[in-house]
Amino acid sequence: MLKSVQEWALRRGWDLSRQPTLLAISGGLDSVALAATFRALNWPCEWAHVNFGLRGEESDGDEAFVRQLAAQWGVKLHVRRCDTRAFAQQNGLSIQEAARHLRYAFFRELQDHRELPRLATAHHADDNFEHFFLYLMRGSHATAFRGLPLENASLIRPLWSVSKAEIQAFAEGQDLVWREDSSNASDYYSRNRIRHQLQAFHAADPEAWNQLRADFSELAERAQHAEAEHQRDWQQIWGDDWQQRALGPGLFMSELPDARHLERLGFNKAQVGEMGRVERSGARWKGRGSWNLERTQNGWLLAGPELDSLPSLGLDAGSSVEWGDYHFSLSQELYSGQKNAWCFSGKGPLLLRVWEQGDRMQGWGMNGQKKVSDWLGESGIPRRLRGQVPVLCDERGILGLVGLRRSSHRAAQEGESCLVLRWHRLTTFV
Numbered sequence: 001m002l003k004s005v006q007e008w009a010l011r012r013g014w015d016l017s018r019q020p021t022l023l024a025i026s027g028g029l030d031s032v033a034l035a036a037t038f039r040a041l042n043w044p045c046e047w048a049h050v051n052f053g054l055r056g057e058e059s060d061g062d063e064a065f066v067r068q069l070a071a072q073w074g075v076k077l078h079v080r081r082c083d084t085r086a087f088a089q090q091n092g093l094s095i096q097e098a099a100r101h102l103r104y105a106f107f108r109e110l111q112d113h114r115e116l117p118r119l120a121t122a123h124h125a126d127d128n129f130e131h132f133f134l135y136l137m138r139g140s141h142a143t144a145f146r147g148l149p150l151e152n153a154s155l156i157r158p159l160w161s162v163s164k165a166e167i168q169a170f171a172e173g174q175d176l177v178w179r180e181d182s183s184n185a186s187d188y189y190s191r192n193r194i195r196h197q198l199q200a201f202h203a204a205d206p207e208a209w210n211q212l213r214a215d216f217s218e219l220a221e222r223a224q225h226a227e228a229e230h231q232r233d234w235q236q237i238w239g240d241d242w243q244q245r246a247l248g249p250g251l252f253m254s255e256l257p258d259a260r261h262l263e264r265l266g267f268n269k270a271q272v273g274e275m276g277r278v279e280r281s282g283a284r285w286k287g288r289g290s291w292n293l294e295r296t297q298n299g300w301l302l303a304g305p306e307l308d309s310l311p312s313l314g315l316d317a318g319s320s321v322e323w324g325d326y327h328f329s330l331s332q333e334l335y336s337g338q339k340n341a342w343c344f345s346g347k348g349p350l351l352l353r354v355w356e357q358g359d360r361m362q363g364w365g366m367n368g369q370k371k372v373s374d375w376l377g378e379s380g381i382p383r384r385l386r387g388q389v390p391v392l393c394d395e396r397g398i399l400g401l402v403g404l405r406r407s408s409h410r411a412a413q414e415g416e417s418c419l420v421l422r423w424h425r426l427t428t429f430v
Contacts, residue, residue, distance in 0.1 A: 004166075005037050005158045021045045021156075022107060022116040027062040027179040030122035032069070033171045034159055038120075039073060045120070046076040048110055050103050052084040054095065055183060062179050078114075080106045105327055109320065111154065112340055112422055113329075123148050124159040124167060126198075129213045133194045147216070161217065163210075256300055265291045265302075303388070312353040317419060323352050326390060326402065328423045335412040342392075342400060343412040344419045351393045352402075355386050361398040361407045372401065379404050392421065 023038060023045045025031040038045045047070055051063045063079060070077035080102075088098035107119050128148045150160045159167065171178065202209040256262075259272045266287030267275075275285060275293065283295040294301045313323050317332040330350065335343050344350075359372035376386045379401075390402040400406030402423060412418035 004162050006041055019043065019118065020116055021118045021120050022111055022114070023047050023120045024103070024107060024122070025049050025066055026181070027066045027069075028122075028181055029171055029178045030124060030159070030164075030167055032176055032178040033167045034120065034122040035069075035073075035075075036171070036174055036176055037158070039075075046078065046110075046114060046116060048078045048107055049080075050099075050106055051079065051081045052099050052102070053082060054084055054099075055181075058182060062181075065179050078106075078110055105320075105322075108327070108424055109329055109422070112424060117154060119155050121155065121157055122159055123157045124162050124164060125213060125217060126164040126195075128160065129216055130194050130198060132216055133198070147219075150221075163213075257302070262287075262293070267291070267293065312351055315350040315352060315421075316348045323390065324388070326423050326425060328352065328421065331420050331422075332417060333420045335414055335416050335418045340422065342406050342421045344394075344399060344410040344421070345412045345416060346410060346419070348419060349394075350399065350419065350421070352390050353393065355389060355391050355401075359391065359398060361401070361405075362409065364406050364408050364411075366408065372398065375401060375405055 021038070021043065023031075023035055025035055025047045026049065035045075035047065037043075047066070049063060049066045051059050053059055063081075067077060067079070082099075082102045084095060084098050084102060087093070087102060088095050091098065091101075093101065110116065111119060131148050148157060148160070149155075150157055198209070256275055259269075262272045262275070263269070267285060271285045271287075275295075278295055281296050285293045287293070292303050294303070313321060315321065315328065315330045317330055320329045321327070330348065332347065355372055355376065357373075360369040361372050361375065362369045363375070372391070373386070376389060389404060392399040392402055394410070397409055398407055399409055
């Protein structure tokens with residue numbers, strides 16, 4: 001297994017000693033084996049563990065085990081405890097959807113804060129095979145045959161081509177200890193039912209099962225290669241910053257994007273077919289997620305959610321919240337030139353809201369104030385999309401237009417305790 005992972009990294013030209021990575025660790029067999037692989041290859045990493053609070057003492061036992069292992073191996077560990085059931089109920093999500101959301105929001109926050117360019121998960125070849133059947137049963141054939149991506153933006157899956165049996169053999173050969181998740185024995189979740197059926201198939205005819213899994217892995221690799229080529233074509237059209245541009249308040253396009261990209265944004269096949277036939281301006285479609293597409297006189301407008309109906313939201317140090325299509329975190333830290341963050345002198349609270357008529361702001365390094373509507377206009381944001389830009393304020397005025405421009409108000413000085421605001425967009429193309 002070590003050789004497989006090492007070869008996988010070398011094929012990408014990676015110097016493992018220079019690739020600090022955030023590793024998601026649950027305490028189960030797969031993630032502990034991946035952590036041991038990182039350790040054996042001297043691949044620098046930090047660990048992230050989420051206690052979802054779904055299995056009571058067992059969840060706490062997983063956390064305690066991971067803490068002990070991190071201390072034993074001398075690895076930096078980050079832990080977050082969540083009330084997953086409450087979050088699911090508040091947001092109308094299934095438990096699995098809520099857990100996934102909480103998990104990856106934590107990971108993204110750590111990557112930004114700790115400057116870790118990659119996130120590694122322990123998904124392996126058998127997981128990929130389960131993924132195929134799960135989405136095939138749901139009717140999502142393209143997703144099924146594409147499989148779990150080997151790389152997905154900053155997310156990497158070093159065990160993508162390694163089987164569960166190989167992982168088990170490696171772990172036993174290294175005398176590793178891990179935790180068993182009792183919920184894996186339940187048939188409550190669709191993925192578990194599929195896993196148990198595949199295990200029965202494997203037990204009945206291991207040779208046929210291994211051949212079928214190998215054939216699927218080859219198909220998935222080809223599909224992902226084709227997808228990568230398509231991504232390069234898209235970049236040639238829009239440039240290297242196409243994702244960032246598309247994730248701004250709006251993206252104007254003279255031509256309708258490829259169906260694959262539209263489907264990845266949450267538009268279904270019927271909507272995509274209708275888009276190709278409509279010629280009148282003003283026609284609009286809403287994707288499954290937060291994206292909207294509108295036919296205009298000059299082409300197409302791809303836009304995120306309408307934010308002007310969102311309520312104002314207070315932020316205190318220690319807050320970690322979602323507002324519209326953004327995730328924000330606010331912390332009290334010593335100022336040291338933090339990257340990818342805004343730093344403000346003093347303490348909270350701060351306020352997030354939408355733009356209002358009459359708003360004025362003094363831009364960083366400028367004399368005098370200017371209308372926020374002028375700032376928005378000069379940034380190229382159409383009038384109907386200006387309600388999508390979060391405005392950050394305190395009791396004395398506007399601190400900045402998130403993602404566009406910050407004001408000169410409350411500038412922090414080196415070495416002082418300050419408020420540090422970090423954020424990222426929740427919607428991604430990957």
